[in-house]
Amino acid sequence: MKIAGPNKSEAEFEQLVNDYYGQLCSFSVQYTNSLPATEDIVQDVLLKLLENKHHLAGKDNLKSYTFRSVRNASIDFIRKNRTHLFTALEEASYLSEEEVTEDVLREKHEKLHQLLEQLPRQEHRALIAVFVENKSYKTVAGEMGISINTVKTHLSRAMKYLRKHNIKISAFLFFY
Structure with a gap:
């Protein structure tokens, strides 16, 4: 153009x-x-x-x-x-x-959502609350009825799983 x-x-x-x-x-x-x-x-x-x-x-x-x-x-x-x-x-x-391209972005978006569906419910919930909703670990722990360290463990496992499938946190934030 x-x-x-x-x-x-x-x-x-x-x-x-x-x-x-x-x-x-x-x-x-x-x-x-x-x-x-x-x-x-x-x-x-x-x-x-x-x-x-x-x-x-x-x-x-x-x-x-x-x-x-x-x-x-x-x-x-x-x-x-x-x-x-x-x-x-x-x-x-x-x-x-x-x-x-739009096709590549759509594919990445679909891949991310497929991977998120495969996460255990607690890991998925913690990941969304901290990275998408921008909540503190303390707030998430209170909402989920678990300790702050357990929230960190859930996040660590979720991030390890996403990294294993070549999803960077920046891509996660953009495509969610």
Whole structure:
């Protein structure tokens, strides 16, 4: 897709957002491990594209340009926040922009839900409460009528099971 110049309607930009927003978020969350940060990054990149669309008139592959911009912004986020060490090996394990398609996202979503259905009920419940609902271990323990250490054990087992099936926590947060 090309943005043809400064006089082009915002409908074209809106189409870009509709077509790629989810894919861009999925791509970025692999780097940031933070859905709120990812959404901010993608929105910032898209806003900059909208503001500078006259500079993009000659770009043949706006999708590649946008993915590259999101990747760079995500890596900048990691560097600024030093949330973890970022290595070339980690980067190599992430999906490339070509791999982030609606079909791939749908398959990952389905795989995640199949794996979650196979978890024991308590592990599933603890995982959802802590990572999706953002509840504290103490709150989850009280709701489930178990100790905090038991909540941690359930989470550890659930995460080990998901890692065994190549599901990263960032993917879990995005696809749930």
